[in-house]
Amino acid sequence: MNNRCKFWDCFENISPVHTFCGDHFEWVQTGDIDECPICKRGKFTKYPLCTDCDSKPAEVVNSDQTKLATIQLLSAVDDVILMVKSEASVWPEDKQKQLEHLEQMANQVRGELQAG
Ligand SMILES: [Zn+2]
Ligand SMILES: [Zn+2]
Structure with missing residues (x-):
């Protein structure tokens, strides 16, 4: 089975154990590439969305400030969840439920953004 580089416009075939091709992996390491909050593929960190999601018709992803703020918030929430997840296993049950x-x-919210 072929596996493709996770970067949004890269179609490099890579080993199934890898997520990015060699070139893009280097950019991930240097922090220049992170995850697009909408499609979950790799994108350049300096842009809020990958170019693909960014250029979708207005009804899918419009330039509305609220929507952009939601996407950025979502990305921040994802970071927090990822950060605390490893230690959440020792939390009391009610806290785990909240997480x-x-x-x-x-x-x-991500689903709603994808649906437009
Ligand atoms: Zn690549
Ligand atoms: Zn995207």
Whole structure:
């Protein structure tokens, strides 16, 4: 089975154990590439979205400030979830539930953004 580089416009075939091709992996290491909050593919860190998502018709992703802010917030929430997840296993159950809820909300908002 072929695996493709996760970067949004890269179609490099790579080994199934890798996420990015050699070139793009280097950019990930240097922090120049992170994840697009909408499609979850790799994109350049300096842009809020990958060019693909950014250039979609207005009804899918418009330039509305609120939407952009939501996307940025979503990305921040994702970072927080990722950061605390490893230590959440020792949290009391109610706190874990809250984290779960946050994650569900983030996924829901992401779904709504994808649906436009
Ligand atoms: Zn690549
Ligand atoms: Zn994207």
